Amino acid sequence: MASLDRVKVLVLGDSGVGKSSLVHLLCQNQVLGNPSWTVGCSVDVRVHDYKEGTPEEKTYYIELWDVGGSVGSASSVKSTRAVFYNSVNGIILVHDLTNKKSSQNLYRWSLEALNRDLVPTGVLVTNGDYDREQFADNQIPLLVIGTKLDQIHETKRHEVLTRTAFLAEDFNAEEINLDCTNPRYLAAGSSNAVKLSRFFDKVIEKRYFLREGNQMTLSPICWQIFSILIPGFPDRKRFGGGTLKSLHYD
Amino acid sequence: MSFLIDSSIMITSQILFFGFGWLFFMRQLFKDYEVRQYVVQVIFSVTFAFSCTMFELIIFEILKVLNSSSRYFHWKMNLCVILLILVFMVPFYIGYFIVSNIRLLHKQRLLFSCLLWLTFMYFFWKLGDPFPILSPKHGILSIEQLISRVGVIGVTLMALLSGFGAVNCPYTYMSYFLRNVTDADILALERRLLQTMDMIISKKKRMAMTRRTMFQKGEVHNKPSGFWGMIKSVTTSAPGSEMPDLTLIQQEVDALEELSRQLFLETADLYATKERIEYSKTFKGKYFNFLGYFFSIYCVWKIFMATINIVFDRVGKTDPVTRGIEITVNYLGIQFDVKFWSQHISFILVGIIIVTSIRGLLITLTKFFYAISSSKSSNVIVLLLAQIMGMYFVSSVLLIRMSMPLEYRTIITEVLGELQFNFYHRWFDVIFLVSALSSILFLYLAHKQAPEKHMAP
Numbered sequence: 001m002a003s004l005d006r007v008k009v010l011v012l013g014d015s016g017v018g019k020s021s022l023v024h025l026l027c028q029n030q031v032l033g034n035p036s037w038t039v040g041c042s043v044d045v046r047v048h049d050y051k052e053g054t055p056e057e058k059t060y061y062i063e064l065w066d067v068g069g070s071v072g073s074a075s076s077v078k079s080t081r082a083v084f085y086n087s088v089n090g091i092i093l094v095h096d097l098t099n100k101k102s103s104q105n106l107y108r109w110s111l112e113a114l115n116r117d118l119v120p121t122g123v124l125v126t127n128g129d130y131d132r133e134q135f136a137d138n139q140i141p142l143l144v145i146g147t148k149l150d151q152i153h154e155t156k157r158h159e160v161l162t163r164t165a166f167l168a169e170d171f172n173a174e175e176i177n178l179d180c181t182n183p184r185y186l187a188a189g190s191s192n193a194v195k196l197s198r199f200f201d202k203v204i205e206k207r208y209f210l211r212e213g214n215q216m217t218l219s220p221i222c223w224q225i226f227s228i229l230i231p232g233f234p235d236r237k238r239f240g241g242g243t244l245k246s247l248h249y250d
Numbered sequence: 251m252s253f254l255i256d257s258s259i260m261i262t263s264q265i266l267f268f269g270f271g272w273l274f275f276m277r278q279l280f281k282d283y284e285v286r287q288y289v290v291q292v293i294f295s296v297t298f299a300f301s302c303t304m305f306e307l308i309i310f311e312i313l314k315v316l317n318s319s320s321r322y323f324h325w326k327m328n329l330c331v332i333l334l335i336l337v338f339m340v341p342f343y344i345g346y347f348i349v350s351n352i353r354l355l356h357k358q359r360l361l362f363s364c365l366l367w368l369t370f371m372y373f374f375w376k377l378g379d380p381f382p383i384l385s386p387k388h389g390i391l392s393i394e395q396l397i398s399r400v401g402v403i404g405v406t407l408m409a410l411l412s413g414f415g416a417v418n419c420p421y422t423y424m425s426y427f428l429r430n431v432t433d434a435d436i437l438a439l440e441r442r443l444l445q446t447m448d449m450i451i452s453k454k455k456r457m458a459m460t461r462r463t464m465f466q467k468g469e470v471h472n473k474p475s476g477f478w479g480m481i482k483s484v485t486t487s488a489p490g491s492e493m494p495d496l497t498l499i500q501q502e503v504d505a506l507e508e509l510s511r512q513l514f515l516e517t518a519d520l521y522a523t524k525e526r527i528e529y530s531k532t533f534k535g536k537y538f539n540f541l542g543y544f545f546s547i548y549c550v551w552k553i554f555m556a557t558i559n560i561v562f563d564r565v566g567k568t569d570p571v572t573r574g575i576e577i578t579v580n581y582l583g584i585q586f587d588v589k590f591w592s593q594h595i596s597f598i599l600v601g602i603i604i605v606t607s608i609r610g611l612l613i614t615l616t617k618f619f620y621a622i623s624s625s626k627s628s629n630v631i632v633l634l635l636a637q638i639m640g641m642y643f644v645s646s647v648l649l650i651r652m653s654m655p656l657e658y659r660t661i662i663t664e665v666l667g668e669l670q671f672n673f674y675h676r677w678f679d680v681i682f683l684v685s686a687l688s689s690i691l692f693l694y695l696a697h698k699q700a701p702e703k704h705m706a707p
Contacts, residue, residue: 004455027458040514042507043447045454047462061455076521080514083440084447101284 004047006061007207008087009200012109013094014102015070018147021180022094023066026196031181038068041084050204052197060204064092071108078112085113090141090203095167097146097160097177103167106144110171114138141206142173143199150179174199256320263306264299271298275632278616283628287347290629293340294636300332301643305604308650311661312597325665333396336640337374340633342367347629374399381673397644398669402677404645407638409678411614413685416549421693423542425530431523439520443513450506453499460496553686556679592655600653607646611639648674 011019020042024032027044046062067084069077091113095103146164161177168175176192178185186193272295276285285291307325310316345366349359378399421427529535575592615635622631651662652675663671 028461039511040443041447041510043451043454045451045458047458061458063451074518074522076525077518079521080440080518083444083517099284 004059004061005208006063007089007200007203008063008065009090009092009203010085010088010113011064011066011092011094012106012113014096014099014105014109015068017094017096017099017102018180019066019068019094022092022145022147023064025180025183025186026064029183031183038066040068041081042066042068048197048200048204050201062200062203071105071112081112088113088140089207090143090199092143092145092199093171093173094145094147095164096148097164098148098151100163103146103164106167106171110142114140138172139206141199141202142171143196144168144171144173144175146175146177147180149177149185150182252317253320253323256316257324259316260303260306260324264303267299267302268295270302271295274298274612278612279619279632279635280628287629289343290347290632293335293343294632297332297335297340297636297640300328300335301640302608303328304332304643304647305608308600308604308647308654308658308662309597312593312600312654312658314593322661322665325661329393329397329665332640332644333393333400336400336637336644337371337396340637340640341370344630344633344637345370347633351627351630377402381677394669400641401645401648401669401674404641404643405649405674405678406681407642408645408649409681410685411611411642413682413687414689415610415614416545416552416682417686417689417693420542420546420549423538423545425527425535425539427697428527428530429523431520431527433524436517436520436524439513439517443510443517446506446510446513450503450510453503453506457496457499457503549686553683556683556686559679560676560683596653596655596658600650603650603653604646608643611642615639645674649678 011023013019015037018035020035020038021032023042023044024030027046043066044064046064048060048062050056050058050060065084067081069081073081091110093106093110095106144164144167152160164175164177174195176195178192184190186196272291275291275294280291303324307321307328310321342363346359346363349362349366378395381398381402530539574595615638619628619631619635647662648669648671651659651671654662
């Protein structure tokens with residue numbers, strides 16, 4: 001059973017946004033009856049079919065690491081949490097649609113997790129500032145999920161959804177908005193389920209398939225020169241031609 | 251005319267305190283949450299403003315600023331407002347927010363919060379019975395009745411916090427108590443934590459795979475209809491030996507998860523200790539270590555004095571300022587203008603007491619709030635903290651009376667009426683002693699238990 005390949009996905013967000021309920025829903029297709037505070041980290045596993053429906057279909061284990069706590073925790077707690085951020089293949093950022101602060105804190109959460117990976121000296125360099133450069137260069141796929149959609153009144157829905165669309169764009173990620181106590185949001189065939197599937201496929205691809213394809217790509221300098229000289233040259237970002245340093249996550 | 255000037259000075263200072271309370275709330279307490287109910291913020295700031303005004307009036311009393319009659323008027327007014335807030339408004343809003351959190355009672359919120367408030371008032375009134383705090387000649391709804399009960403609660407809180415603080419302060423400051431933690435310890439613990447997580451993951455993989463194969467088999471055999479039918483076919487007792495396996499594995503997983511939580515907390519603890527060790531090597535750390543020795547002597551002295559007071563049934567008759575001056579004049583033979591110096595020294599002493607108690611309380615409240623609040627309960631907890639803060643400050647006024655020379659005590663005695671002040675001091679000593687001794691016991695046990703956990707393989 002454990003012979004299937006695996007990928008590791010972090011689930012980050014403020015306390016009380018619904019990460020544990022979300023993970024339970026994703027892995028066991030059931031609503032979590034009695035959510036309680038997560039101390040440390042709780043893990044759950046989802047079995048995912050990569051490229052479902054095609055001849056190249058393959059099953060993978062997706063480990064969802066639900067890390068508890070808040071962004072403003074003591075530095076000792078942050079250092080302890082950092083041990084879970086090793087060799088991450090994807091990050092799901094969860095925020096509460098009824099609480100604006102939880103969305104703002106997502107920047108700090110992502111910096112905390114990404115800095116750990118890109119700066120292997122073990123020093124947490126977080127001054128809390130949001131730097132678009134970080135995310136432009138980021139190779140780890142992100143997904144933004146907004147919870148408690150049912151608690152947003154109809155009239156406010158449009159305003160909230162516009163705000164979250166901007167948020168997702170900042171992270172260069174897809175977004176899903178749902179209610180963790182209602183499985184129909186992730187019913188098979190719905191657009192949310194398709195986005196989720198695509199995200200997991202992207203994570204698996206980056207982990208297992210990118211290496212073979214990368215030998216043929218141009219170096220970043222070449223991409224930039226060509227994009228300046230030749231009008232209409234495709235954007236480097238969309239082709240995921242990353243620098244070699246970002247492939248050390250294993 | 252002078253009354254108007256005095257009133258305007260008082261009102262300006264109250265607005266300043268209100269602004270400070272507002273800022274404190276936004277920047278410190280609620281910096282990770284969103285303020286959706288502004289009522290909470292207003293109540294907190296108002297409580298803070300009126301409590302600080304009381305202290306301000308004491309200072310004015312000592313320095314003889316403002317007209318004496320206008321001071322008296324403001325005292326009375328301030329006291330009435332504070333009691334109104336502490337006994338009527340804050341408990342009602344606490345009840346209201348608790349009820350709002352419960353979904354079932356959402357429709358009749360007001361009714362249930364009124365019921366809760368009436369229950370609170372009943373217990374609050376009953377609180378006065380076992381204590382000899384009043385003379386029987388006062389009516390039911392007088393200031394003395396309310397203040398006496400608020401005073402009892404507040405003094406208990408003060409003594410508990412004082413006792414714990416007096417013991418905890420040297421324990422945290424002094425590096426003598428720091429356990430020795432090396433990087434190797436931390437790495438070893440982290441490795442164990444990750445190993446435990448790996449074991450949990452492998453078991454969960456088995457469970458997930460089992461569920462999936464059963465789900466696929468169930469689809470072939472039972473031809474279920476709809477989403478819920480499929481779920482039911484997986485969870486209800488299916489023939490085959492996989493079901494008991496799942497529950498067994500689930501139990502193992504639960505145990506492992508508990509273990510991982512423990513390891514996580516221990517690792518965080520080790521990191522915190524390591525940081526403290528590094529901090530103690532800095533200049534600031536050495537300074538605090540030095541202070542810690544002083545505080546431990548102070549703490550021992552206070553416990554000793556509290557015991558003496560209780561055993562010999564003695565309540566201090568004179569305040570430290572007058573006693574200090576008496577000693578210097580009589581025993582050391584230094585002559586100086588007693589009246590002038592007593593005023594200034596008592597101002598400085600009382601000022602220091604006030605500032606440190608406000609600061610200490612705000613810091614403690616903030617720490618407490620971070621530790622226990624969540625996005626759902628933040629409103630209720632902040633209001634509880636406002637209630638505690640108000641009661642704490644009111645009883646500080648009661649107790650501070652003891653530290654002031656006789657001529658300044660009169661206004662407090664006048665305004666607060668005929669309370670049995672001696673009772674409060676005795677009660678404070680008793681609770682302080684109990685709290686300090688139990689904190690010593692508690693810290694001793696915690697300290698002894700910790701090294702043994704790390705010795706285990």
